[in-house]
Amino acid sequence: MTIMLTLSAFAIGIVGAVPLAVGLSSSNILVRLATRLFVDLVRGVPIIVWLFLLKFGIQIGTFKFNPVAAAVVGLGVVSIAYLAEIYRGGLQGVPRGQGEAANALGLTRGTTFYRVMVPQAFRIVSPSIATYLTGLLKDSSIASTIIVTEMVFQSQAFARQHPSVEGILPYIIVGILYIVLSLPVAYLSRRLDSRMRKAVYA
C-alpha cells in the first residue's frame, strides 16, 4: 500500500507539475503570480492538514473521499506543487543562450520548449526528483492518520496486539523498511545521472 500510494501520488505530481512549472516561468506577471501563490500555499500547509481537509472536510452531496482516494489526491496535489518548483529551477538552469540559439535557428516556440529546453532541464532536475520521491515515500506514512492501511498503520496495529517488549519491534522494522525502500531510488538515480552525464560529455 505504501508503494502504491507513493507511486500514484508521484505519477500525478510528475505530470501535473508541468503546466504549473510553465506558469511559474511565464512572462505574464498575472499568470506567474497566480501559480506562485498556488504553489506556495500548497507547500505552506502541512500534508496532514491537506489529508484531513480532503477526508473529513469535503462532502459534496453524498460524495465523500474514501481514505485511499483522499491520500492519493492529497499527496498528489502536494507533489504537484513541490515538483513544479523543482521543474522551474531546472528550466531556469538551462543557459539563456540555448533558447536564443533555438530562436535564431528559426525553431518554433513549441519545438524550442520540448526539444531544447525540456531535455536539458530534465538532466538538471533528475537528482532533485529522485530526492523528492524518497521524501514522498516517507510522507506517505502520514496517510496512516486517515486510516489508510499502509506500513505505519500495520505496524501500529501489530504493536497494539502485542503490548509486550516486542511491541517496539514493528516501529524499528518499519523504520528500517523505509530506509531500505529508498535505497533503490537513490541507486537508480545515481546511475541515470551518470549515464546522462556521459551522454553529454562523451
Added chain:
Amino acid sequence: MTWLTEWAGYLPQMMSGLGASLLIAGISIFFGYPLGLALSLMVTAKNLAVRTLGLAVVEIGRGAPALVILYLFYYGLPKFGIAFESITAACLALTWNSAAYSSEIMRAGLQSVARGQLEASNALGLSQRDTFFRVIMPQGMRSAIPGLMGVAIQMFQGTSLAYAIAVPELMKSAYNIGSQDFNYLQIFTLAGLCYAAISMPATWITVFFEKRMARHA
C-alpha cells in the same frame, strides 16, 4: 462571511494550539542545530567508530519518516519503562529529525569552505580549535543559513504530525473544534491558513537570503 465570523470565534482556541506548535518547533530547532553540528563533525571524523555512529544517527533520523520516530518514542520506548509525556516525545523525535537534516546541510556548508583557508590558518600557526571555530565554522555556517532556515520551516510543519500522538498542538485543537459540530471543512481550512501564514513568509525570507548569498558568492 459567516465563515469569517465563525473563524473569529474559533481563533482563541486555535491560537493556544499554534503556541504549542511553535514551542515544539522552537525546541526541536534550538537543540537540533547544535546536535546537527556535532553530528556533522562525527560524520566527517577520522575515527571509524565515531563516523559509523554519526552516520547511523543521521541516516535513521533522515531515512525514517518523522511519524515513525514519533511513534517509536511515544509508544515504543515505554515498553522498556521509559515513558514520556506526549509533548516531550514530540520534542525529542523532532529534535532528532532536525539534527539529522541540519547535520547534512552543515556538513555540506563546512566542506564548501575552500581548502586554502584551512592551509592558510595552518601556515599561520593557528591551533586546530581556532582554525575550526574562527575560520572554518563562520564561513561554512554562512553558506548553510538558507538550508537551515528550510529545516526550521520543515520542522514547524512537522509539528502537525505530533497530532498523531495526541499533543495539543494546532492540528489537534482544530480536530477538537471540528468534532464538536462537524464543520471539518471550515476548521481545517482555518488550520491550513494558520500554518501557511507562518510558513509562506518564512519561505519568502529564505528565498531572499538565498538570492542575496548567490549574489555575493
